[in-house]
Each structure stands twice: as C-alpha cells, then as structure tokens.
Amino acid sequence: MTALSARRFVDYFQPEQLKRLSSLMTPKRVQSGTNLFQDKEQADYLYFIHEGIVKIFNNTESGEEIALSLKYAGDMVGDPCTLSPPFQWSNAVTLTDALLGVIRKEELEALMLRHPDLALRFIQWLSVNQRILETKVRDLLVYGKTGALASTLIRLCNTCGRETEEGILIPTRLTNQDLANFIGATRESVNRMLSRMKRENILSMRSGRLIIHDLNRLREFCHCDGRCPGNVCVL
Structure with a gap:
C-alpha cells in the first residue's frame, strides 16, 4: 500500500x-x-x-x-x-x-x-498526521462551525464508515456533545446544525448511530472538492 x-x-x-x-x-x-x-x-x-x-x-x-x-x-x-x-x-x-x-x-x-527503513516509514506517518491536523484547523478557521462539523462527518465516513443501503453508517456511537468537542462548539449549536441536516435529508440517526445520506452536500458546507488524499481526510 x-x-x-x-x-x-x-x-x-x-x-x-x-x-x-x-x-x-x-x-x-x-x-x-x-x-x-x-x-x-x-x-x-x-x-x-x-x-x-x-x-x-x-x-x-x-x-x-x-x-x-x-x-x-x-x-x-x-x-x-x-x-x-x-x-x-x-x-x-x-x-x-x-x-x-x-x-x-x-x-x-x-x-x-x-533499521533506517523503519524510521523512514515513521517519518511518512508523522508527516501525514501533521497534514491531517493542519487541514482540520483550516476547516474550522476558514469554513466556520458548520463547515467544521461537515468536515468532521466526512472524516468519520472515511475513518470508520460502512456502506449500507441507506447510506454510510458511522458505527461509533457519538453524542452531540462528542461532535461539539471535535469542533470547539457548544452542544446547542451542534443540535441546531444537525437538525438542519436532518431536515434536508443529509443525514439521519438510527439506534444512536449516524447515517450519512448525502456526502456531496456535506462537501459543499466545507468547500471540499473531493481531491484530498484518502490518508489526509480522516479523523
């Protein structure tokens, strides 16, 4: 790989x-x-x-x-x-x-x-982790709370999402407070943003787990063109 x-x-x-x-x-x-x-x-x-x-x-x-x-x-x-x-x-x-x-x-x-070859692999891994952190900060500072939440949801899809007939299932149970902690927001503001996304059929909740129905709509919130390397757009 x-x-x-x-x-x-x-x-x-x-x-x-x-x-x-x-x-x-x-x-x-x-x-x-x-x-x-x-x-x-x-x-x-x-x-x-x-x-x-x-x-x-x-x-x-x-x-x-x-x-x-x-x-x-x-x-x-x-x-x-x-x-x-x-x-x-x-x-x-x-x-x-x-x-x-x-x-x-x-x-x-x-x-x-x-084994210097092992050290080189560690450097590659650390370099990508640094880029992940930089893109998270960019999404928060440039695209606001809604963009940061959308970015977090996209990253969750790429990190642990599972394709289902309904959409992409996030198997990890996350509360609204958990999501708020990822973007430095209040639980109440995340409640409002998720409610809007549910009304627009972007996502839904099943048994405490998120299902993403419209990944492209989330990308619009954070101005994502889908060209980021798969190893960077993760949580």
Missing part, C-alpha cells in the same frame, strides 16, 4: 517491518474508560491498538474537552518523536475494551537505528 492510500498506522509498513515492531510489543488488555496517558506526562511508551477505540483529546484551562481524533485497530497512539521533549502533548482514553501492544520508546528508537 502506498503512503497516499494509507489510513491506519499499519498501512505505512511492510509485513517484515510490522513483524519487527511486534517483537517489541507487550500485550495489555484494558477496560473501557482506561486512561493510557495524560498531557505533560512522561512519554515513555507507545500504544498499538490491536482491538478497540481510543480517543485523543486535550482540556482547556476551564476544563472543557477538545477532542482531537479517534483511533481504531491498526493505529498507534503516543508521541514517538525523539526530537521533541519527552512528554505527551495530549490525553488518551479507551472508549471500548481494548487490546493494546505496549512499546517502550527507547526500544523503538534502538530498533529504528538498526
């Missing part, structure tokens, strides 16, 4: 490279609601997700949550950068029971020194 089509951490690596990474992993099962790390905590470990969902977020000084991303099976969470200060820059909590592969950062650094 090429870097442009990669969407999960595992997609950036060859089977032999993944085998080397797996040799460093200590399996760990955790329950839903487990805090993996916190902002400003010593960044000694990385966590590969074998099963489950992990939310990455920060908190404002007033205690409000700013959701940054959702990570699924095949993703890696934690700060792998050897050039940055050895502290986490965000918080991570499991949204479901999860099976993780825990990697000591110093062991990963030693492995990359022995």
